[in-house]
Amino acid sequence: MKPHASRASESSHPSPGLPSGQPVGHVIVGGGPAGLAPLLAASRSGRLQALLAAGLVVVDQQAGIGFGNIGRYVINSDSSAETFLSCLVGNPEPRLAALIDHPTARAMSLYGRGAVPLYLVANLMELVGEVLTAIIGAQPGCRVMTRHAAISTRQTADGGWETRLRCLGSGAETVLASRSVLLATGGWQPVPLLDDKIVAGVPLLSTYADRLVQSDQVLSAQGRAAIARRLSAHADPRIVVVGGSTSAMSCARVLMEIVSEQNGRTPVTVLHRRPMSVFYASVEQAGADGYDDFTDEDICPVSGFVHRFGGLRFDSRTLLMGLLGLGDRPADPRVRLQRLGDEASDRAVLDGATLIVAALGYRPRALPVLDVSGQALSLNAERPDGALVGEGCGVLDSWGDEIPGLFGIGLAAGYRPGGRLGGEPSFKGQVNGLWVWQNDVGALIADRMTEVEANYRISRIMSGGATAPEARGADRASGRARGRRDLWSAA
Numbered sequence: 001m002k003p004h005a006s007r008a009s010e011s012s013h014p015s016p017g018l019p020s021g022q023p024v025g026h027v028i029v030g031g032g033p034a035g036l037a038p039l040l041a042a043s044r045s046g047r048l049q050a051l052l053a054a055g056l057v058v059v060d061q062q063a064g065i066g067f068g069n070i071g072r073y074v075i076n077s078d079s080s081a082e083t084f085l086s087c088l089v090g091n092p093e094p095r096l097a098a099l100i101d102h103p104t105a106r107a108m109s110l111y112g113r114g115a116v117p118l119y120l121v122a123n124l125m126e127l128v129g130e131v132l133t134a135i136i137g138a139q140p141g142c143r144v145m146t147r148h149a150a151i152s153t154r155q156t157a158d159g160g161w162e163t164r165l166r167c168l169g170s171g172a173e174t175v176l177a178s179r180s181v182l183l184a185t186g187g188w189q190p191v192p193l194l195d196d197k198i199v200a201g202v203p204l205l206s207t208y209a210d211r212l213v214q215s216d217q218v219l220s221a222q223g224r225a226a227i228a229r230r231l232s233a234h235a236d237p238r239i240v241v242v243g244g245s246t247s248a249m250s251c252a253r254v255l256m257e258i259v260s261e262q263n264g265r266t267p268v269t270v271l272h273r274r275p276m277s278v279f280y281a282s283v284e285q286a287g288a289d290g291y292d293d294f295t296d297e298d299i300c301p302v303s304g305f306v307h308r309f310g311g312l313r314f315d316s317r318t319l320l321m322g323l324l325g326l327g328d329r330p331a332d333p334r335v336r337l338q339r340l341g342d343e344a345s346d347r348a349v350l351d352g353a354t355l356i357v358a359a360l361g362y363r364p365r366a367l368p369v370l371d372v373s374g375q376a377l378s379l380n381a382e383r384p385d386g387a388l389v390g391e392g393c394g395v396l397d398s399w400g401d402e403i404p405g406l407f408g409i410g411l412a413a414g415y416r417p418g419g420r421l422g423g424e425p426s427f428k429g430q431v432n433g434l435w436v437w438q439n440d441v442g443a444l445i446a447d448r449m450t451e452v453e454a455n456y457r458i459s460r461i462m463s464g465g466a467t468a469p470e471a472r473g474a475d476r477a478s479g480r481a482r483g484r485r486d487l488w489s490a491a
């Protein structure tokens, strides 16, 4: 499967209307699928122009916005084509609604409720990014700055933010002043993660450094090719994937393809800690397939879905169903599951491996966040499993308190579903998906950014011109409660 190739030119997209040094309402750092989600959510509720009215800048180090990194992966989606297209259907913004007739959207709609290759998702999101670039650029005080990397963001004495940017072309630095900042910088797989989690009694990195790779590498086009070359040196390589998520099963699929191409015979072993769950649209459908590995706690009260957020979907689900013998699906002999528990046997599998793939998840990339005096603020996300954001999508400091005016969204940000969104009560993970971001989460963030701007204006009026820091403090105190209320009131 081919990766996404951006059509964006290598130049930035300066637009008129942003006098240098003038503060704007909002800065979005990272114009990937998540960074654009609040804009899409606002467009769907007819509030995009209100959000832009305060002045808004989207910053991304790539040559265009919208596609982010999702098109790097040579696998199919784990959400349906319909969910990707839903941000366009009936959108009150005519240029976004019109995209539904674009050949890319038409190609995607052929997949209906099925999975789509991720490069197609990136192609669609690139189109969305182009339209939003035009809309943003036409609004006074708004701008899309591509080929610019944000280096840090610093609180200002009046409760706002200054984000330092570097132009990747010229190396010139600029500072953007704003009332709020949204961190949408995506996720990554830090190497220390490999030693933080002990598998079969040993730290993975220090024990198996010579044969260890991360799932992100396996799932990308370049990484797949490099791994295929590496495995071709072995007649019958032994491959172990560590992890029990969608990524782990996607890796198993990619690797079994490589092994088959090279005539290997030994199945790829997936070493997983917890039982892997299968998504079902209803209890009845699960029963019809003979699947009973769930309790009431695994059923979403809103949708009735079984393992709504924690269950595997699409290609990974099909693979798992076969391995579990569900619904008369044949098991793929090229993959086997082994539940971690018997340390000696688990260790033997790892010791005998030619290649070990760690599919242990992502951490938020974020940015250095500085306080008024320029000192680094320590974030909750710096703790081993700490989330970047709380339930109101505000970025959390190391005390677990929201940092006023600073929001986060996207891969590995740590958003946990609740309220109207539902989800199975047993689900303790985070939700990473375009649909959720473009709906409840994006709407919540757009509301909160608008609210920050409104509070700023009120405090300016009340203080006769200057913004009172106390007003920002009040925003902080009520932040989490407000986040909850907004989410629920969206019902």
Ligand SMILES: Cc1cc2nc3c(=O)[nH]c(=O)nc-3n(C[C@H](O)[C@H](O)[C@H](O)COP(=O)(O)OP(=O)(O)OC[C@H]3O[C@@H](n4cnc5c(N)ncnc54)[C@H](O)[C@@H]3O)c2cc1C
Residues within 6 Å of the ligand: 029, 030, 031, 032, 033, 034, 035, 059, 060, 061, 062, 067, 068, 069, 070, 073, 076, 077, 078, 079, 148, 149, 150, 151, 184, 185, 186, 187, 219, 247, 365, 367, 409, 410, 411, 432, 433, 434, 435
């Ligand atoms: C293997 C895999 C498969 C997935 N499949 C699906 C799926 O099927 N369906 C689904 O809904 N979701 C899926 N996701 C989850 C998610 O939708 C994608 O990971 C998506 O790409 C995340 O979007 P993002 O904007 O958070 O991050 P990214 O796509 O990584 O975008 C981040 C953007 O921020 C920019 N950036 C980062 N740092 C800076 C900086 N300092 N300055 C300026 N710009 C910066 C980057 O250039 C990039 O454009 C998948 C994730 C993975 C890993």
